[in-house]
Amino acid sequence: MNTNQTPKKKPGRPKITTENNITREQILKTAAHLFMAYGYEKVSMEQVAEASDVTKASVYYYFKNKATLFTVSVSSMFQRITKQTEKLLQNSKGLKHRLYEVTLDHLKRPHIDFETLLQEATSSLTEGHIHEIREAEKAIHEALENVFKQAANSGEIVVASPRLLAHTFSTVTMIRNKKELITELGGPEKTAQALVDLFWVGISPN
Template identity: 45%
Template structure:
């Protein structure tokens, strides 16, 4: 009988499952970080939630800062893809912004700015740049559609990227209202109505 090939230390036993282990770790880690924050989540807690060993986490990620960076970057990339899909609907911009707002506010997560402020001391400049780059891609996606609406005369001309940042900031405030029990659909319309007054021609 041929001797079995030694397994690399820390290599996850679940590697052959349908969903790659790394993607499972990222998905669950992103949920925990976004719901509980950086400090409250440990690598051991993530490993337990993923049903893998702590060594399996370290097989893919050097440590908690790298895992956090990858997890948050994945969240932002999913948000960009979802936002792009909603903004590409054949609807007036105002209705599309309401759909984007409803999607954002209906997700269960903490205040992104608070989470980042908590994590920042533990992250390297390169890790912070990676997250910032993903966040900026999300703003650029929104700015692109704002520009199209400006060129079509649907809204007044402003700096589209600045306007995209302002819209995101208002949505961040909305997340705090969600925590108080305000329904997401009502709050989404209230936010867009407030924001729309500044864009109307």
């Protein structure tokens, strides 16, 4: 995969993307971690730099300001999560089981919520930044939405608004922050199961 590792040599001087990417990627990953863990304001560029083992000035070499760094790092993380979610949604088991797996996956992430993060950062970001992040976020919801639509079409579920369902479902995983509750319910697996059950049959005694 790495341009340096593959023996097939391109003509001309290769772009020095390799080393760049190592540093840049390192910063991005570190930043995402930190932002997720502590929020936007609480994380300083200095912290990001230190944790990335470079200097503050280096961070500015790659990202023109904090808002940009935030936007890029969070968007990338969204993309990774989207991929993971899609993978979980695309196996052949029944929808209910797939939902359970997605729920469990989200419950186990140790991070702050995206909504949280975004709300907090909003006043520091430009319209463009917010848009970029929202787009990245949308991908996750769309993945869920599509699955719900298909399931609705095939009669596997009945749902008024697949979109609302997707959002609701996604939002609910914020419950992961309430550790006490999860413990009380017997751990993440049980909690995930209970949540999916709740969504599945509702509360009406019919």
